[in-house]
Structure formats: C-alpha cells, structure tokens
Amino acid sequence: MKAFDLHRMAFDKVPPDFLWEVALRSLYTFILVFLFLKITGRRGVRQMSLFEVLIILTLGSAAGDVAFYDDVPMVPVFVVFVSLALLYRLVMWLMSKSEKLEDLLEGKPVVIVEEGQLAWEKVRGANMTEFEFFMELRLNSVEQLGQVRLAIMETNGQISIYYYHDDDVKPGLCILPESFVARFKTIPETGEYACIRCSHVEAMQAGEHQLCPRCANPEWSKVSRAKRIT
Incomplete structure (x- = not known):
C-alpha cells in the first residue's frame, strides 16, 4: 500500500460514481431522522431528555452507516427507524404510568x-x-x-x-x-x-x-x- 495515495485517501475502493449514491443515501437518512423528530414533537437537543438523546445517537449511527457504506442495505435501516419510533412511543406510555421508570430514564430536576x-x-x-x-x-x-x-x-x-x-x-x-x-x-x-x-x-x-x-x-x-x- 502506498502512503499518501490521494486516490486511495479520497475514494478507497469505491468508484467515483458511488458519490451520487452517497448523496441519495444521505437524503434518505435525512428524511428518516426528520420524520422521527416530527413524530416525537421535538424542536431541538436542548428540549431532549437523556433517553431521547440516546435514541437520536442510535439513529445517527444507523444513518451514518447507510449513508457511507455501499454494503449496508437501505431497507433494514428503515426497519431500525420504525422499531426505534415504536420503542419511543412504548417507553413514553410506560413512563406516563410509572413514576419510578420516568425517574430512571429521564432523571429528576x-x-x-x-x-x-x-x-x-x-x-x-x-x-x-x-x-x-x-x-x-x-x-x-x-x-x-x-x-x-x-x-x-x-x-x-x-x-x-x-x-x-x-x-x-x-x-x-x-x-x-x-x-x-x-x-x-x-x-x-x-x-x-x-x-x-x-x-x-x-x-x-x-x-x-x-x-x-x-x-x-x-x-x-x-x-x-x-x-x-x-
């Protein structure tokens, strides 16, 4: 392997045409994250609890993988987003029923x-x-x-x-x-x-x-x- 090989550093083994696919994948994950934030009704990180930030970080990991890597299929990532959205709704409902669970996940003032x-x-x-x-x-x-x-x-x-x-x-x-x-x-x-x-x-x-x-x-x-x- 040649050190400071600009082509390897820029593209590694993917062809330049893959950049168009990266742009499409990025748009796809952007839309998924946007829809998730609309579902949760949140406007910004400062309004998020620790549990919600954890959900967003998990989404970010899935979104980053599908945007960058050509061997990561897009449909399973969609399933990840749907599963996390359902998990979020379930946990919000459980916290409305249990003050102890709310304190555990959200913390206390x-x-x-x-x-x-x-x-x-x-x-x-x-x-x-x-x-x-x-x-x-x-x-x-x-x-x-x-x-x-x-x-x-x-x-x-x-x-x-x-x-x-x-x-x-x-x-x-x-x-x-x-x-x-x-x-x-x-x-x-x-x-x-x-x-x-x-x-x-x-x-x-x-x-x-x-x-x-x-x-x-x-x-x-x-x-x-x-x-x-x-």
Whole structure:
C-alpha cells in the first residue's frame, strides 16, 4: 500500500460514481431522522431528555452507516427507524404510568440555588461542577447568587430561575469569571465574604484565614450586593 495515495485517501475502493449514491443515501437518512423528530414533537437537543438523546445517537449511527457504506442495505435501516419510533412511543406510555421508570430514564430536576446560596449537597450529586452551574446562571443574566430565590436544573438541561424582588436581594457570591472577582485566603478587611466554591456567606475579621465550614474551601471573595437590572 502506498502512503499518501490521494486516490486511495479520497475514494478507497469505491468508484467515483458511488458519490451520487452517497448523496441519495444521505437524503434518505435525512428524511428518516426528520420524520422521527416530527413524530416525537421535538424542536431541538436542548428540549431532549437523556433517553431521547440516546435514541437520536442510535439513529445517527444507523444513518451514518447507510449513508457511507455501499454494503449496508437501505431497507433494514428503515426497519431500525420504525422499531426505534415504536420503542419511543412504548417507553413514553410506560413512563406516563410509572413514576419510578420516568425517574430512571429521564432523571429528576436538581435544585442548584436555594435562598441565594448554592445548594451544595445537591449540586455535588449532579455530576457537574459549581463553575458549570455558574456559567448557566450567567447566561440568564445572574451576577450574584443573592439575586436568586430558587434555581432548578431541569431534566432537559435548562435552568428555571425564580428571582428575588430587588428590595429583597441578599448579599451573595459574585459568579462573574475569576478575572473580575478578587479572591483571598487571608481576609484583607472586616466584612462579609462568600466562599468561592459553595457560596457560604460568613462575617469575617481582617487578617483571618479559615476554611469554609460548609465545603472546606480556603478561598473567599467579598460578597456582592448587586441588584438585577430589568
């Protein structure tokens, strides 16, 4: 075998005419995936649960094989799509009858902020870091956690946020990127500080250096009292 053989790299053993068949196969699989998404009533990945994403990945594997390989027949792939569509309908019906099955396949909403502080114990069990949650909150124009009465990570990955009224906003952890927030292990002046990891707020004296009583993190930042701009 010759290295860097451009014809082999481009076509391998298939004739150039097969490219027209690839285009037809791609159109075929595109239509099948489109019809499946119409059947499930979904508009985008952000609206999909873990189970639905799994179904789409399985469909993608079948669609990719039939589009690329000349020895993969098209009818069996159609059967795969029909079988998965029926499986999807069956599982949706079973989940409507069984809350335990729904929790197993779809997961449960996770509370990530309660009364202006990160729900630390619940966040740790959600297989995401606090910084990932902070990014999601920033995308919803949250500057500091004291603005948020309740934030819930839904099963489809979206976050539902319930804000405090401006008059009720609490001092909290500023969740802007690190370059915007000074961090301290030794407290520079007396005041309220928030743990940069779990958002626990503590009144501290100048010169103190202590671990957070909630998560044992040594770094703190001054609390933010910023209100929401609406």
